[in-house]
Amino acid sequence: MSLQYDIYDVFTGHQWAGNALAVVHGADALDDHAMQAIAAEFNLSETVFITEPKGREADWGLRIFTPTSELPFAGHPTVGATVALTLKSDAREGDVRRFVLEETVGDITADGRRNGPRHGSARFFVPRLPEQIGDLPEFDGIAAALGLKPGDLMDTSVQGGIWSAGVPFAIVPLRNAGALQSIALDPVAFADVFGGERPVGVYCVVKSSETEHTTDWRTRMFAPHLGIMEDPATGGAAAALSGLIAEQAGLGDGEHSVSLYQGVEMGRPSHIRLRLRIEASRLTELMIGGDAVKVAEGTLLLDQ
Numbered sequence: 001m002s003l004q005y006d007i008y009d010v011f012t013g014h015q016w017a018g019n020a021l022a023v024v025h026g027a028d029a030l031d032d033h034a035m036q037a038i039a040a041e042f043n044l045s046e047t048v049f050i051t052e053p054k055g056r057e058a059d060w061g062l063r064i065f066t067p068t069s070e071l072p073f074a075g076h077p078t079v080g081a082t083v084a085l086t087l088k089s090d091a092r093e094g095d096v097r098r099f100v101l102e103e104t105v106g107d108i109t110a111d112g113r114r115n116g117p118r119h120g121s122a123r124f125f126v127p128r129l130p131e132q133i134g135d136l137p138e139f140d141g142i143a144a145a146l147g148l149k150p151g152d153l154m155d156t157s158v159q160g161g162i163w164s165a166g167v168p169f170a171i172v173p174l175r176n177a178g179a180l181q182s183i184a185l186d187p188v189a190f191a192d193v194f195g196g197e198r199p200v201g202v203y204c205v206v207k208s209s210e211t212e213h214t215t216d217w218r219t220r221m222f223a224p225h226l227g228i229m230e231d232p233a234t235g236g237a238a239a240a241l242s243g244l245i246a247e248q249a250g251l252g253d254g255e256h257s258v259s260l261y262q263g264v265e266m267g268r269p270s271h272i273r274l275r276l277r278i279e280a281s282r283l284t285e286l287m288i289g290g291d292a293v294k295v296a297e298g299t300l301l302l303d304q
Contacts, residue, residue, distance in 0.1 A: 001029065001302045001303075001304060002299050002300060002301055002302065003024055003025065003026055003027060003030075003299070003300045003302065004024075004025045004026065004297070004298075004299055004300075005022055005023060005024045005025065005297065005298055005299070005300055006022075006023045006025075006084055006294055006296065006297045007020060007021070007022055007023075007294070007295050007296035007297070007298075008020070008021045008023060008080040008083065008084060008292045008293065008294050008295065009021075009292065009293050009295055010076040010077075010079050010080040010083075010233060010270075010290065010291075010292045011076055011079065011232075011233035011235075011262075011270035011271055011272050011290040011291065011292070012233075012268075012269070012270050012271065012290075012291060012292070012293065013115075013119060013291040013293060014293065015293050015295045016268070016295070017232075017263070017268050017269050017270065018076075018232060018233050018263065018268060018269070018270040018290075018291075018292070018293075019045060019046075019076045019231065019232045019233035019234075019263070019268070019270060020044050020045070020295075021044060021045075021046060021047070021048065021076055021077055021080040021292075022038075022039075022042040022044055022046075022047040022048070023047075023048055023050065023077075023080055023081055023084045024038065024047065024048070024049045024050065024300065025050050025084075025088075026050070026051075027049035027050060027051050027063070028051045028052055030049060032070070034302070035047075035049050035063055035065055035070075036065055036068075036069075036070070038065075038300065039065035039066065039067055040067045040068070040227075042067075043067050044067075045066060045067075045076075045228045045231050045232075046064055046065065046066055046071070046074055046076060046077050047064075047065050047077075048062055048063070048064050048065075048077035048078075048080065048081045049062070049063040049064075049065070050062060050081060050084075050085070051063065053100075053102040054102060055102055055107070057100055057102075057107055058100045058101060058102035058107050059099045059100050059101070060081075060085065060099060060100075060101055060102065061101075061102040061103075062077065062078065062081055062101050062102065062103050063104075064077045064103065064104075066223075066226040066227050066228060067226075067227035067228075068225075068226055068227040069226060069227075070104070071104075071166075071167055071226075071236070072103065072104035072105040072166050072167065073103050073104065073105035073126075073127070073128070073165070073166035073167060073236055073239075074167065074234075074235055074236045075233075075234065075235010075236055075238060075239060075272070075288050075290075076233050076234070076235050076290075078101065078103070078108060078110060078122070078124055078235065078288075079110075079122045079123075079124070079235065079288070079289070079290050079292055080122075080292050081101065082099060082101070082110040082111070082112040082120075082122035082124065083112050083120035083121065083122050083291075083292040083294075084292075084294070085097070085099055085112060086112030086113065086114055086120050086122070087114060087117075087118070087120055087294065091112075091113075091114045092114065093114050093115065093116060094113070094114065094115075095113070095114055096111050096112065096113045097111070097112050097113075098110070098111050098112075099111075099112065101124075103127070105127055105128055105166040106127035106128060107127060108124050108125070108126070108127050109124060109125055110122055110123070110124035111123055111124070115291070118293055118294040118295075119291065119292075119293050119294075120291070120292055120293075121289065121290065121291045121292070122289065122290070122292065123273070123275075123287055123288065123289030123290075124287065124288060124289075125285065125286065125287050126165055126166075126239050126286045126287075126288060127166075128165050128166050129165065129243065129283055129284075129286060130163050130164060130165040130239055130240045130241075130242055130243030130244075130283070130286070131163065131164060131165075131243060132161045132162065132163050132243065132244070132247075133162050133163065133164050133168060134161065134162035134168075135161055135162065136159075136160050136161055136162065136170055136171075136172065137170075137193050137194075139153065141189070141192070141193040142172060142193065144186060144189040144192075144193065145185070145186055145189040145190040145192075145193045145194060145202070146172070146183050146184070146185060146186075146190075146202070146204070146222075147182065147183055147184030147185070147186065148174075148179065148182075148183070149179075149182075151175065152174055152175055152179040152182075153172070153173065153174060153175060154173035154174055154175050154206070154207075155175060156173075157248055157249075157250070158173045158244070158245075158248045158249055159173070159248060160172050160173045160244065161244060162200055163240035163241070163243050163244055164240055165236060165239035165240050165242075165243070165286075166236060166239070167201070167236040167237075167240075168198070168200045168201070168240070169200055169201045169202065169203045169221070169234075169236070169237045169240045169241075170194055170200045170201070170202045170203065171203045171205060171237075171240060171241055171244050172202060172203070172204045172205070173204075173205050173206065174204055174205065174206045175206070176206060177206055177208075177218055179206065180204055180206045180218055180219075180220060180265075181265060183204060183220060183222075185222055185224075185229065185230075187224055190202075190222070190224060191224070191225075194225075195225060199225040201221055201222060201223035201225075201226065201228075201234075201237065202221065202222045202223070203219060203220075203221045203234065203237040203240065203241060204219065204220045204221075204222075205217050205218070205219045205241060206218050206219075208259075208261060215251070215256060215257065215258045215259070216258070216259045216260075216261065217241070217258070217259070217260050217261070218260075218261050218262070218264065219234075219237070219238075219241070219260050219261070219262045220262065220265060221234040221237050221262065230265075230266060231262075231263075232262060232263030232266050232268035232269075232270050233262050233263055233268075233270035233272060233290075234262065235272060235288050235290075238260050238272045238274060238288060239286060239288060241260070242258070242274055242276055242283065242286050243283055245258065245276070246276055246278050246282070246283035247281075247283075251276070251278060252278065253278050253279055253280065253281065254277075254278060255275065255276065255277050255278075256275070256276045256277075256278065257273070257274070257275055258273075258274040258275075258276060259271060259272070259273060259274070260272040260273075260274065270290075271290060271291075272288065272289075272290050273288070273289040273290055274286065274287070274288060274289075275287040275289070
């Protein structure tokens with residue numbers, strides 16, 4: 001048996017940047033074990049398998065795997081799969097195609113736009129709004145896990161916490177870009193502080209400038225328990241951060257555009273676009289968007 005696959009760089013308009021993603025088409029015959037083995041073979045932060053949907057409302061089903069486990073939701077596979085489906089459709093340059101994608105977390109409505117023969121963009125509404133599910137550990141533990149120093153945490157009303165829009169992340173706000181760049185992960189301390197029965201990834205964030213009212217952020221994400229020492233672009237973490245921003249950053253009611261820049265320290269810069277709607281001081285709607293470019297294609301050869 002053989003299956004076609006594509007490799008996309010996601011949350012970027014340029015190849016060799018952003019977050020690489022394997023997109024496996026026509027994956028209905030694969031069981032969970034086979035999907036996990038293929039994701040481990042690609043050894044990218046995530047691999048997405050496109051299948052026929054189980055429900056009647058969706059156009060396609062998506063299964064998302066890291067090298068070690070399945071995720072109920074992730075942003076860069078959703079954007080990458082939407083662009084892949086758009087480029088395989090009859091869409092001409094500038095055309096938009098809408099898909100309902102069935103993920104484990106729920107159905108997602110996504111719009112894909114063809115920007116060129118190998119380029120596209122996508123945006124989608126998250127099916128589950130983020131919520132805070134815990135507080136951050138004490139600073140001494142965070143400092144040991146990330147190699148931080150006293151004074152590296154952000155000294156504002158943005159306090160951080162553990163947030164989830166399907167996948168949990170400990171959001172750690174830092175004082176400045178220097179603190180973000182200086183992070184030196186200690187895997188043993190990291191497992192002690194952020195592991196346990198319910199391990200979480202860590203999303204370190206900092207305002208992209210010292211302008212008080214900027215809505216742009218620089219970020220880094222670490223999730224060794226998922227086989228990801230560092231990720232160049234993390235849509236699930238961006239979704240989690242939006243809940244914290246809506247609650248703690250003083251944006252006020254209305255619609256707000258937020259840009260997140262990640263992967264700079266890895267040499268794979270990425271740009272995640274968020275659109276938040278806040279009503280009565282509560283986040284009521286969240287859209288995530290970004291670009292993607294196809295960089296490779298091939299055939300998986302599978303034993304019967």
